[in-house]
Amino acid sequence: MPHNKIILMTPGPTLVDYDILLAMAQPTINHGSPEFEELHKTVISKLKKVFETEGEVILIPGSGTSAMDLALRSVVRGKSKVLVLKAGYFADYLAKGARLLGADVVVEEAPLGMGFSPEALEDALKKHGDVDVIALQHVDTSTSVANPISDLAKVAREHGSRIIVDCVASAGGMRSNLDGWGIDVCFTGSQKALGTPPGLGIVAFSREFSRELEAQNKSLYFDLDMLRKEMESTKNYYVTPAVNLVYGLDRALDLILAEGLEKRFERHRFMASLVRSALMEMGVELVAKEGYRADTVTAAYLPRGVEWSSLYKEMRKRGIEIAGGLGELKGKIFRIGHMGQVGYNELISTIAALERSFNTLGYEVPLGKALTKMQNILASRSE
Numbered sequence: 001m002p003h004n005k006i007i008l009m010t011p012g013p014t015l016v017d018y019d020i021l022l023a024m025a026q027p028t029i030n031h032g033s034p035e036f037e038e039l040h041k042t043v044i045s046k047l048k049k050v051f052e053t054e055g056e057v058i059l060i061p062g063s064g065t066s067a068m069d070l071a072l073r074s075v076v077r078g079k080s081k082v083l084v085l086k087a088g089y090f091a092d093y094l095a096k097g098a099r100l101l102g103a104d105v106v107v108e109e110a111p112l113g114m115g116f117s118p119e120a121l122e123d124a125l126k127k128h129g130d131v132d133v134i135a136l137q138h139v140d141t142s143t144s145v146a147n148p149i150s151d152l153a154k155v156a157r158e159h160g161s162r163i164i165v166d167c168v169a170s171a172g173g174m175r176s177n178l179d180g181w182g183i184d185v186c187f188t189g190s191q192k193a194l195g196t197p198p199g200l201g202i203v204a205f206s207r208e209f210s211r212e213l214e215a216q217n218k219s220l221y222f223d224l225d226m227l228r229k230e231m232e233s234t235k236n237y238y239v240t241p242a243v244n245l246v247y248g249l250d251r252a253l254d255l256i257l258a259e260g261l262e263k264r265f266e267r268h269r270f271m272a273s274l275v276r277s278a279l280m281e282m283g284v285e286l287v288a289k290e291g292y293r294a295d296t297v298t299a300a301y302l303p304r305g306v307e308w309s310s311l312y313k314e315m316r317k318r319g320i321e322i323a324g325g326l327g328e329l330k331g332k333i334f335r336i337g338h339m340g341q342v343g344y345n346e347l348i349s350t351i352a353a354l355e356r357s358f359n360t361l362g363y364e365v366p367l368g369k370a371l372t373k374m375q376n377i378l379a380s381r382s383e
């Protein structure tokens, strides 16, 4: 299968719409030019709409981890006490990042497949005492667990803690209402539910936190003061913006806002329910437990006798790229991304390929059964 024919169903990078690719295929302009300054301002204002904040947004060249590093540097001061709520592999990044900045980090881990309820957060705060910062993933991509961020942010407010949320696998596909929910900081990368190629890090601050924002723990690259000046105007050069990726992100944000945030989030909820129904119809066990399942990615255990490397090869032969497990789940699970520009046709192709791949690998499922399940759900909604 030629690589440009493979449908990307990984939980990042995700499918990139042709409109976005074409938007990037424009002459690279100078970042200090009036044209780029205007474009950059527009992109920042569109990002504020997606994050539902009137606060500041920082856009930097880099992956999601770069945004995480900058976000942590905005809240971790001196020997801050940081509580990391772990629902998968990526919580270790938050803990490591905060520790490297000198914070006193405590980690509370949810049972595999579970996230944190407000009661569980209250218990953790009782156990560890009040903390300066609570840090967690909205969606941990490794387990496909989603946390109830609006409820958790409320608890953080009541305890006077800052809350920093990793929205790498949710922003653009699930709601992140910074000002409304009282999230202080969240961050993402361009390559997931925003549907843009990898290479941009985005950090968004709430209106309230933006007023108190001060640069902490600067490094040469992550100098919040200098980056904030650059966001005011790209004429205040500090680091060179990723000009062509910004063209792409601008187009992606147009697509997102044209679809409408509510409609887009509902589409993601629906796509997730379709994938889960199909997988359960095949007798496959999901990793995330009910009530904690993400709308953007689904992780499931490999059926008995099916090896990850063989499933990966069989799926690629059939034109679909899915992802395997990370960390302790490596070799035990597979993951399907269903976010950003992914649509029903790609979901149908993925489930069809999965049915045939499972049969080839000795896990027998009746061909078409899971597909029919999906078809019926789609038909019932006139899709």
Ligand SMILES: Cc1ncc(COP(=O)(O)O)c(C=O)c1O
Pocket (backbone or CB within 6 Å): 012, 063, 064, 065, 066, 090, 093, 137, 139, 140, 141, 142, 166, 168, 169, 189
């Ligand atoms: C939830 C989450 N956080 C952080 C990251 C790290 O992002 P990146 O690989 O873009 O640096 C990822 C990457 O998949 C992720 O899924």
